[in-house]
Amino acid sequence: MASTAEDAIVDGDVKIVRTTSTFDCGGRCPIKLHVKDNKILRIEGDDLGDPDRQLRTCLRCRAFRQYVHHPDRLMHPLKRVGEKGQGKFERISWDEALDTLAGKLKSVKEKYGNAGIFLATGGGYLAGLHNGGLAATRLLNQFGGFTTHYGNISSEGAVWASLTQYGSVMVGNSREDLLNSKLIILWGWDPARMISGTNTMHHLIKAKENGARVIAIDPRYHDTAATVADEWIPIYPSTDTAMMVAMAQVMIKEELHDQAFLDKYTVGFDKFRAYVTGEADGVEKTPAWASEITGVPAETIQRLARLYAGTEPAALMDCQGPARSAMGEQYNRCASTLCAMTGNVGRPGGSAGGGLMGIPIGHMFRMSAIPPGKNPVELEGPKVKGTLDIRLRVAKRIHINKIFDAVLKGKAGGYPADIKMMWSMCNNYINQTGNSNKADRALKQLDFLAVNELFMTATARYADIVLPVTSAAERSDLTRPWPSGPYFTFMNRAIEPLGECKSDLDIAGELAERLGIENFNPFTEDDILRMFVEQNPETAKLIPDFDTFRKEGIHRVDLEKPIIAFQQQIEDPENNPFDTPSGKIEIFSQRVADLDNPLCPPIPKYMQVPEDRNDKLAEKFPLQLLTPHPKNRVHSELYKVEWLREVEAHRAWINPVDAEARGIDDGDDMIVFNERGRVAIPAWVTERIKPGVISIFEGTWYQPDEEGVDQGACANTLTRDAYSGGGAAVLNTTLVQAEKA
Ligand SMILES: Nc1nc2c(c(=O)[nH]1)N[C@H]1C(S)=C(S)[C@@H](COP(=O)(O)OP(=O)(O)OC[C@H]3O[C@@H](n4cnc5c(=O)[nH]c(N)nc54)[C@H](O)[C@@H]3O)O[C@H]1N2
Ligand SMILES: Nc1nc2c(c(=O)[nH]1)N[C@H]1C(S)=C(S)[C@@H](COP(=O)(O)OP(=O)(O)OC[C@H]3O[C@@H](n4cnc5c(=O)[nH]c(N)nc54)[C@H](O)[C@@H]3O)O[C@H]1N2
Ligand SMILES: [Mo]
Numbered sequence: 001m002a003s004t005a006e007d008a009i010v011d012g013d014v015k016i017v018r019t020t021s022t023f024d025c026g027g028r029c030p031i032k033l034h035v036k037d038n039k040i041l042r043i044e045g046d047d048l049g050d051p052d053r054q055l056r057t058c059l060r061c062r063a064f065r066q067y068v069h070h071p072d073r074l075m076h077p078l079k080r081v082g083e084k085g086q087g088k089f090e091r092i093s094w095d096e097a098l099d100t101l102a103g104k105l106k107s108v109k110e111k112y113g114n115a116g117i118f119l120a121t122g123g124g125y126l127a128g129l130h131n132g133g134l135a136a137t138r139l140l141n142q143f144g145g146f147t148t149h150y151g152n153i154s155s156e157g158a159v160w161a162s163l164t165q166y167g168s169v170m171v172g173n174s175r176e177d178l179l180n181s182k183l184i185i186l187w188g189w190d191p192a193r194m195i196s197g198t199n200t201m202h203h204l205i206k207a208k209e210n211g212a213r214v215i216a217i218d219p220r221y222h223d224t225a226a227t228v229a230d231e232w233i234p235i236y237p238s239t240d241t242a243m244m245v246a247m248a249q250v251m252i253k254e255e256l257h258d259q260a261f262l263d264k265y266t267v268g269f270d271k272f273r274a275y276v277t278g279e280a281d282g283v284e285k286t287p288a289w290a291s292e293i294t295g296v297p298a299e300t301i302q303r304l305a306r307l308y309a310g311t312e313p314a315a316l317m318d319c320q321g322p323a324r325s326a327m328g329e330q331y332n333r334c335a336s337t338l339c340a341m342t343g344n345v346g347r348p349g350g351s352a353g354g355g356l357m358g359i360p361i362g363h364m365f366r367m368s369a370i371p372p373g374k375n376p377v378e379l380e381g382p383k384v385k386g387t388l389d390i391r392l393r394v395a396k397r398i399h400i401n402k403i404f405d406a407v408l409k410g411k412a413g414g415y416p417a418d419i420k421m422m423w424s425m426c427n428n429y430i431n432q433t434g435n436s437n438k439a440d441r442a443l444k445q446l447d448f449l450a451v452n453e454l455f456m457t458a459t460a461r462y463a464d465i466v467l468p469v470t471s472a473a474e475r476s477d478l479t480r481p482w483p484s485g486p487y488f489t490f491m492n493r494a495i496e497p498l499g500e501c502k503s504d505l506d507i508a509g510e511l512a513e514r515l516g517i518e519n520f521n522p523f524t525e526d527d528i529l530r531m532f533v534e535q536n537p538e539t540a541k542l543i544p545d546f547d548t549f550r551k552e553g554i555h556r557v558d559l560e561k562p563i564i565a566f567q568q569q570i571e572d573p574e575n576n577p578f579d580t581p582s583g584k585i586e587i588f589s590q591r592v593a594d595l596d597n598p599l600c601p602p603i604p605k606y607m608q609v610p611e612d613r614n615d616k617l618a619e620k621f622p623l624q625l626l627t628p629h630p631k632n633r634v635h636s637e638l639y640k641v642e643w644l645r646e647v648e649a650h651r652a653w654i655n656p657v658d659a660e661a662r663g664i665d666d667g668d669d670m671i672v673f674n675e676r677g678r679v680a681i682p683a684w685v686t687e688r689i690k691p692g693v694i695s696i697f698e699g700t701w702y703q704p705d706e707e708g709v710d711q712g713a714c715a716n717t718l719t720r721d722a723y724s725g726g727g728a729a730v731l732n733t734t735l736v737q738a739e740k741a
Pocket of ligand 2 (some may be wrong): 024122123125130153208322429431455457634637698715716
């Protein structure tokens with residue numbers, strides 16, 4: 001039954017607090033916390049308003065109490081007393097911790113200059129105010145600057161592709177628009193697990209009930225496929241672009257594509273066509289050609305091309321998993337090209353591709369009250385905003401998947417700085433970037449590391465100083481799902497900070513005093529939150545009443561009809577050009593051609609890449625490793641929560657064909673390895689994965705034993721710290737071998 005927010009206090013001394021979590025899973029589940037004596041007793045889900053618009057709380061938010069009150073939460077500042085990585089620490093006072101960090105910042109600045117200070121931020125907490133990265137950025141900017149990372153480890157390929165093709169990253173339709181689709185292709189997309197905005201699955205199931213045909217193209221028969229798909233097409237990893245190109249070939253040959261749409265809204269289709277037909281290079285990209293590469297039968301490719309071109313409207317939903325690979329951006333660019341060839345861009349029930357799925361509505365709350373400011377270390381040198389040239393972008397910064405390589409090699413290795421100290425927050429990068437064993441060597445070599453954290457993570461174990469941070473229950477904030485709402489959530493503080501925990505904002509404030517920075521933050525939490533909503537014109541327009549928003553913990557934006565990315569550009573192109581140099585969808589990009597980088601072709605193309613299945617290295621390491629996101633964690637966060645561990649044991653998916661060839665039975669302990677590392681993990685022998693492919697969910701904590709075998713079975717012990725021409729981290733293009741332990 002629907003109720004209202006009036007029931008603010010019930011049962012005498014039990015307080016009901018409405019909030020959300022801010023985990024980096026893209027969803028935002030509204031939760032109702034029952035609180036007594038500074039303890040969360042239990043949790044309920046959304047119960048406000050129309051039940052059909054309520055947002056169903058996921059398993060991770062259901063475990064919010066176990067996370068906040070976990071016995072392993074860090075409660076006091078710590079200093080390291082053992083070896084780096086060993087995990088031996090001693091309790092110290094806040095004064096000692098902050099004096100040590102402030103002293104180190106000053107001495108590095110004095111001896112080596114500000115560029116020697118490295119700030120590592122991350123997506124661990126995604127809200128407007130207590131976003132640790134923002135407060136520390138403001139602090140270090142005022143302190144004279146710092147070196148940092150460029151690009152995101154997550155979706156850089158998709159970002160690059162969307163900027164190239166559309167000049168915008170807001171390429172998604174609001175999810176209820178799936179109900180307008182007749183055909184939905186889940187191309188490397190598994191929202192039952194990775195969410196893509198709370199209630200995406202709800203709409204997908206409704207679309208299915210509505211009669212939409214659903215096809216999943218993925219090396220794994222994933223949970224979404226098992227729930228809604230009519231057909232599963234298994235494909236070899238990092239080969240999707242070849243299949244898409246062959247679908248284009250079928251459409252061109254059989255004249256199934258929408259030439260009028262291409263003429264009106266795009267540039268460069270002729271060049272793409274010349275590549276597809278072989279006019280440009282003598283190789284016709286037929287389904288038979290693609291079948292060799294992808295492992296998908298030619299008939300299937302042909303049938304899907306005809307079905308997609310012949311079903312109106314149809315939504316091709318590409319995402320980021322296949323894009324987190326050695327030619328990742330080509331997959332997203334090619335998906336967008338197919339969307340244009342079928343006239344589905346900007347059209348209800350269609351899709352624009354591009355992999356990001358953010359809908360063009362409003363903004364993340366900006367930290368306007370205490371802005372981060374400019375980084376003096378970056379003021380000189382190339383202006384990088386908006387450029388597609390990854391080489392320019394990394395000129396002043398370090399690519400996120402190269403942080404630890406830069407620690408090891410510094411300027412001598414071509415990086416912009418010699419890193420003398422690192423301050424890290426909202427991330428667990430030894431675990432979450434490529435090649436954890438290299439990161440281990442780097443962090444052992446690094447002179448000083450301070451980490452703001454809630455838990456003693458794999459990364460925090462290397463810290464000299466660990467600063468304990470409050471959880472989302474211990475402070476107020478504002479957030480929204482990854483731009484896929486459309487709704488905003490207010491996070492009401494439920495409990496006082498546990499132990500001696502402080503927020504990242506307060507930590508930065510107290511450091512500011514020690515660094516002689518005045519007036520770092522003159523505002524209270526309440527002032528700032530109100531300013532965010534009322535003074536940001538975009539949110540002020542969308543959220544009419546701050547107090548109701550705060551009380552209900554959620555504001556749902558009423559839409560008369562679904563939001564469709566680029567609808568205006570398609571319906572009224574004269575007045576709404578695309579934000580690209582040509583004003584059109586760029587299937588051929590002159591900006592990319594000007595880069596003259598062989599890894600960045602100006603039209604989307606399939607190319608063979610290192611560590612794909614045709615690499616010579618496959619003789620030694622014949623299995624392609626996938627590292628999808630776990631349903632029972634958000635990356636490495638929530639790893640400690642027992643309830644969630646019970647949901648799914650950490651096992652590697654391996655096909656019976658590959659298991660049998662290696663004498664491996666279901667449940668057997670295995671070693672999965674390559675030249676970078678070895679992990680110990682049991683096998684899940686299942687036909688839900690294509691032969692030749694093995695899958696280990698990312699995010700378990702890196703834990704090398706004395707022989708260097710990672711007993712935590714962190715996926716990144718096996719992956720590479722490299723990036724593609726467009727900046728994608730190549731975490732899903734990895735070759736390995738497996739054997740019985
Ligand atoms: N529960 C949970 N949800 C999350 C997260 C989490 O950690 N846990 N993380 C969040 C974050 S930060 C992000 S960026 C998103 C990530 O969302 P995605 O990037 O979409 O998620 P992945 O699990 O990496 O990959 C999605 C699917 O792509 C498939 N795949 C991988 N490589 C290939 C390929 O080469 N070809 C094809 N066709 N398929 C391939 C995988 O098998 C998987 O089923 O998820 C978010 N949601
Ligand atoms: N092999 C492989 N690796 C991957 C991926 C993959 O698909 N495959 N996916 C990549 C993707 S998409 C992403 S986004 C990255 C994520 O990489 P990370 O951002 O490093 O991942 P998390 O594990 O979410 O780490 C967040 C940390 O922030 C901490 N934290 C939470 N709240 C706060 C706070 O308020 N303050 C502070 N100081 N800390 C806080 C949490 O305790 C947690 O340890 O991983 C990437 N790594
Ligand atoms: Mo991500």
